[in-house]
Every structure is written in structure tokens, then in C-alpha cells.
Amino acid sequence: MGNERRSVLRRAMRILETIKDAADGLNLSEISRRSGVPLTTAHRIVSELHEWGALERDESGEYRIGLWLWEVAAVAPRSVGLHRVALPFMRDLFETTQRGVHLAVREKDQVVFVERFLSPETATDRTWVGARYELHATAIGLVLLAYAPPDLQEEVVTGPLAVPSWHAPVTERELRQTLAEIRRVGYATTLIRQEYLSVAAPIHGPAGTVVAALSLILPCTESYGPRLAHLQATARGVSRALGAPQGRTRLALPSDMRKGG
Amino acid sequence: MGNERRSVLRRAMRILETIKDAADGLNLSEISRRSGVPLTTAHRIVSELHEWGALERDESGEYRIGLWLWEVAAVAPRSVGLHRVALPFMRDLFETTQRGVHLAVREKDQVVFVERFLSPETATDRTWVGARYELHATAIGLVLLAYAPPDLQEEVVTGPLAVPSWHAPVTERELRQTLAEIRRVGYATTLIRQEYLSVAAPIHGPAGTVVAALSLILPCTESYGPRLAHLQATARGVSRALGAPQGRTRLALPSDMRKGG
């Protein structure tokens, strides 16, 4: 484990992440073991988090994420705010199409899924609320990448592209062309295991920048023209509800999310 | 400001809370000022939180709650888990009654609202998702209190009862009787400003304990019998969906949320 300089805060956050990743609650020793934080130290940190309400403890002594954290997170503009606005639109889209609907945002160089509705047939895939993926591996990620700040795009495009198991751009040249094409037509598509087609469209925020993306999963046998129109109309509806200007799309500003090399 | 022993973690949490309480984003100086954490120290802590993704920073330099925190909170069982299960039930109840519907849980000696649907007429009240209230001031709080661990009940009952502006039990004696009555009949009511009646019923979790409560706001002119039945049916539906046993109600176990006296 690359030993980042030790720091209470970082360790606390690592512990929170450890608990998040454990489907179930964890007891103290388990937290210590999985997070790599020495038992006594974990004890001190966990106690402090518990005292504040960031963690809860059930009768068997297992710790879980506490309500306080949820209260704090409930004002996160990109997740909960977006979620509240987008949910009814997503539901309408899901109910009329009966196809999987996903909502995601970009966090640095990854896609984070914020909400989803699954049709029974496509329920096999592994996405989950809060899950993270490579930007270039899915249609929804490609849309987010295509409208991301240029410096981040450059970084991803020239960086190592993990080859995904589905059909997606794999060389730098292909990826550049794909992104340009997405910006031109305003949507992205990828194949999923030769059986399904994922179509994604951007959602704009008040500043006109792309703040999220919406996708629809279709069987390949289905013609996607009408579905695409429906998806785009939905994405525009969400954008309008978020207060997006009616005019033309803007790229996001250069990302400030840069630190060391 | 009562100077708790200084500690990075506590200060970090105080900062998060400060940002949460500010409707909008805050810049560094503002964070320092409002949280009482010295500027340089705030800078260090905020940077660390930002680096981890717990905070985000927009182009103007203002900090907001970040996506990472939401991802962590997304697994909080009492909020998000409950929320996902209860939402469709709440919507049904709201759509058929067109009355305000609230979902809340207890956190220590307070009520925390997890979700709500408001009818236009009653939209004046100040509850908001994440808001906290005294347990004995609302119907929903009274239900949560009535089924809370006995030691906590005792603490609240014998403690100072802030007199709420609405009609609610104000003496220890009254409150005890009210709680007993709630347990006997299985629901609570309170008047809101002489115009509305709030009716609340408990929701049970897998262990049979009361984990949340649901309430309905009715105009006083309306007879509440049928609405109450509907509310109780909904609460039972949520309980069942959560995996509650069919049998009899249990009190929560003695709270472990005690520290110093």
C-alpha cells in the first residue's frame, strides 16, 4: 500500500471509504484490518466519528455510515440537487420506454452513477449508484468526456486507455474522432456485449456547461432513432429544469482539479 | 464558543457542517469566519478535504459539498436505504390524498426529516430534508419518541421541554400520558397552528423495532378516520418492504448513544 503521509483526516476518510465499500457494517478490528489503520488509531478516529454522528453503531458493535453524513451530503449540489430534479424525468422515460435509464456525472477522470432505473432484462450489468468507471468505456462516459475541460480531455486521450471488454474506442486517434463526432451530433453510442446499445445525451446546468449525462440501454434489434429523440428530449427537459440557458452548448471551464504531476 | 479540545477531525466536521448550513457555497475566509477555525488551519483542512473529493470548488473559488461525500452517504442504511424503499409508498399516499407526507427518523433526541411531499397549501412550513426538530414538538416526533429506548424517553420526558408554538404536550405528566396513548393506539396526532392536523404512524425495521415514522398533514375541517387508515396501511407497507416481522411491535433497544453525563 503506497504510504501516503499519515494524517488523521486522510485516515478518517479512508475509514469512511472502507465502511462504504463493505456492503454490511464492520466492527472495529475489521475496519482496522481493511483500512490498514492500526487498531488503536482506528479506535480513536472511529470513536470521534461516532461521537459526531458520522458513524452509527448497532447493538452488535458494528459501525455503519451515520445519518449526519447523509445530512451533509443532502446539500451536495451535483448529486442530490441533480437527483431531485432529474428523477421525475427519468421515471417518465423509463415508464414509456421500459429500457434501462442511467444518470451520471463526471468526477475528475471517472464516471459516477447517480441514479438508475433498470429493465429486468438488462439488470445483469454491474453499475450501481455510487459506482465509478473509466470515462471512455461507456456511452455516458464518452458524453461527459466530450464536453469536459480540454485539459482533462487531453490527459485522458493521451493517457493509458484500459481496453474495455465492449466495443469502444481504444486508440488515441479513434477516441479523438469519437469525441469530435459526439460534440457534432450531440449524443454518444456504445455497444454492450454485442447485444445492447447504450445511447447517451448531455445535460446542461445553469452556466450552460455539461453537468451530467443521461443514457438509455436498448436491445440491438431495436431501431434507435425514436428512442434517441426521446432521450434527447428528456435530457433537454432536465437541463431546462436545472436552469440551463436555451442557447448553444459550452465546454466546461478548465478544471481546477489539478495538483502534483 | 465553548472550546472543545482542538482536534483536526472535529474541526473538519465543523467545517463540513458550516458549508452544509450555508445555502450557497462559501469561500475560504468565510468558512474560517463562520466555523471559528483560524484561516491557515482552515486552509489546510479544506485543501485536504478538497483533494479527497469531499469538497468541490467552483471557478469562483467557493467550496461546496463534494460528490465523494454523497457516495459515502449513499450507503447510509437509515437514510438512503429507507428512502429508496419508502419513496414509492409515499408517492402513492401523496397522489391519492394530495396531502403533505413526511418521512423522518430519530437521531439521538431529535427528529430528522428524510423526505417529504408537500401539498401547495401546506407548503408554508419550514421543514426541509435534513432539518432537525425536538422530538416532542410534532406528531412524527412523538411517534419516534414513544417507541424509542426507555432510557432516552426518560431523558426527554424529565428534561426541559421547550414549549412549541403549536398545541403539544408541555408538562412531564401530559407527555407521559401522550406517549402511552400513542403506544396503545399506534399513532399520534398534533395540531399545527389551529388549522392543520398532523397524523403520524411508526415504520418497523427487520428487527421489529421502530426505525422511522410517516406523517400526513390534514386540514382540520377534514375527518381524519379514512386518512388515518390509509396512512397506517402505507406505514405497514413500508415496514413489510423493509423486512419487518408481521407480529407485534417492539421497543428499540437501550440506546448506546451515551457518553458523558
Place this chain on the structure above:
DNA sequence: GCTACCTTTCCGCATAACGGAAGGGAGGAT
């Protein structure tokens, strides 16, 4: 009784956190 596992308290050490001071920068007013 013993073993195995977890949680909590203790305490001397040193390191990570502290925060005043000072150095940039951006924007507004004169």
C-alpha cells in the same frame, strides 16, 4: 478453568498539526 477474539484504557515519544507573519494576486476606487 482455558483459549480466542474483540474493545478499551494507559502513557511516553515524536511528529503532524498549528497559526502568526509575510508574500502574492485580483479587483475596485481615486
Place this chain on the structure above:
DNA sequence: ATCCTCCCTTCCGTTATGCGGAAAGGTAGC
């Protein structure tokens, strides 16, 4: 252009806070 204000960031010597091994309590099983 010059001053002024407000904000962000870096520096650095000091010290209190966090550290974590060791050992003491707890609980459960055998």
C-alpha cells in the same frame, strides 16, 4: 498609475495532538 481591500497561499519555529505498543477488560465458546 497608485493605493486599498480582501482573499489565497507558502513559510517555518513551536508544541500540543495524535500515535500505537502493551496491557487490561469483556464476552463467548469449549
